[in-house]
Amino acid sequence: MLLKLCEWLQDTGFSTGIRESVWTFPIIETVHLLALAFSVGIIVLVDLRLIGWTLRDRPVSEVFSKLQPMAVKGFGINVLSGLLLFASEPVKCYHSTYFLIKCILLVFLALNAWGFDRFTYPSVAGWDKAVAMPVGAKLAGWVSLWFWLGVIVMGRAIAYAGK
């Protein structure tokens, strides 16, 4: 069923167009890569603040309110370019274990962000300027750091699928 859908998508003119043009695929891939600086690059700094490794003299809420909107915009570029890359070779992605792992990691990252937002961040006033971060914040930061690392590694590995 899912494979059929991928095959159908792969045969559309849109997908073939990206795949077979000389420049479209490389350009989208380059955008996808360089947008890492704005998405994961900034998320990493927020995570490092959560585990207490950087910007320690700034309140957590300040780091969040200033950097989160940028990271979200950067991530938007990654999602959009990522969807276009997927659309250009859905059957390859369907058969790629790395792509599957990357998607699963992204789901866990979404859950991690949601959990942090729902359960830990509401009490930020109590530890905004604390020297030691609460366990919930540290956990969310570490999970995010390691899972994003996994996403980048798996993303690169997709290109090696079948080699």
Next chain:
Amino acid sequence: MFPVLTPLFRWADASWLSLEIRSSTWQFAILEMVHLLGLTVLLGALMVLDLRLFGFGMRKQPVSQLAKDLAVWTRIGLVTILGSGVLLFFGEPMKLFGSPSFHVKMLLLFLAIVFQFTLFRKVTLDDNASPGLDRVAGVLSLCLWFGVGLAGRAIGFL
């Protein structure tokens, strides 16, 4: 590139390290992954500082303080990306020897590093620098480093 460097590429190509890296697909792939992680940390930290020079983001903090706070992560990113970059070079020296993208990348990298540790450093550590100068430094930093990234990605395509 400079003809004088030809022996360097030949030497690298025949070296034990080069043979070792080329002996399996995954060694090169893993180096590429590390290179990407370095890019994420380096460019992420630089972006936050560059955007601050434009007046976006961490505005409550003086530029000099932010620059000092982020310096350690810029350096970790730089060391990671340069270390993996040198090893990637050993993985395919002769291909890079003939790659215009690689030549452009090395030129931009040289300019970016020189700029980073001279003018950019001076401007970011001086909180009395004019907003105009701040912006020029931010634009140059963005253009140089993204130029390095762009030329780097182009090695695989051109």
